């Protein structure tokens with residue numbers, strides 16, 4: 414299934430292009446940043462376009478993967494629904510059509526007849542991405558498409574994507590907010606066990622071309638199945654004696670912040686936007702762990718980066734389950750899984766990571782976190 418990995422890298426790059434185009438092309442950008450003021454239709458329209466960019470990206474990924482791997486077609490899920498209502502209250506199902514022109518015509522119906530915006534979007538969807546140099550030669554993945562399912566978050570950290578603040582990233586440093594927090598996440602899991610086995614992360618706004626050529630992205634990938642554990646990011650060297658570094662959501666509970674201060678080194682309690690970006694920080698060694706005590710992330714947020722962390726020898730666990738379990742054994746029974754919904758819930762909540770999570774590289778650091786938070790939550 415190395416073919417699947419190469420395909421996911423390509424579609425994620427296409428997705429990143431769509432995300433960039435929506436900010437670069439004035440007619441699309443205007444729609445993206447429209448204020449939530451004015452009459453009702455305007456209010457609705459603002460919401461519509463943000464979601465439309467997401468839906469279009471997700472459907473494009475679903476279309477391309479389903480075309481090459483028909484066995485997977487019914488198992489490609491994502492954050493968004495492709496049933497869409499336009500400003501006139503009409504329901505439209507957004508799909509990627511056979512040609513650019515057909516896709517543009519369909520998108521125009523959602524965009525209330527804005528043909529310029531529709532054509533620009535369709536152009537980006539149907540354009541072949543630049544070749545990606547991913548060094549996957551010689552990689553064999555002993556899986557078959559009929560065993561696999563996919564979770565897509567077309568754009569994670571949408572609020573940062575819309576706000577659009579540009580940061581210059583400093584090597585080795587976590588930058589808490591800005592465009593670079595927006596990520597395209599595609600995760601692959603085993604249908605039988607729900608274990609993540611492959612992940613692709615594309616960061617569409619990683620750095621700006623100094624000669625004025627616009628934003629350039631960066632991609633990351635990992636495969637973790639059986640004895641095969643390969644990641645495009647090498648495992649960061651552990652710095653001894655510097656204290657644990659933890660990244661949290663700004664909205665994390667005070668009791669968690671206080672408890673973790675006691676195990677963190679000075680200035681090692683950090684905050685960042687985007688669930689995907691925070692796990693990426695752990696993957697890159699910009700933080701040792703990401704702790705989240707609320708059920709505010711979903712399967713599509715964690716599946717892809719979880720696969721990369723697992724390939725590096727770490728993982729993502731359910732925090733509540735860890736706090737409740739008596740054994741300290743590393744038997745993976747508390748790992749997040751991706752195949753079963755919470756049947757008692759409705760809508761997106763069916764796929765929430767209800768128990769919160771901890772993302773880690775080193776299991777001794779995970780144990781440290783769990784023992785610190787025990788009896789505090």
Ligand code: 2IP
Pocket residue numbers: 566568569570571572662663664685686687688689709710711714
């Ligand atoms: C969001 C996004 C948020 C995150 C939230 C996710 O996904 O990643 O940033 O909250 O959990 O569900 P926080 O930044 O506080 O961690 P989306 O942007 O796709 O809705």
Ligand code: CA
Pocket residue numbers: 566568569570688713714
């Ligand atoms: Ca998300």
Ligand code: CA
Pocket residue numbers: 467492566567568569570571
């Ligand atoms: Ca999203």
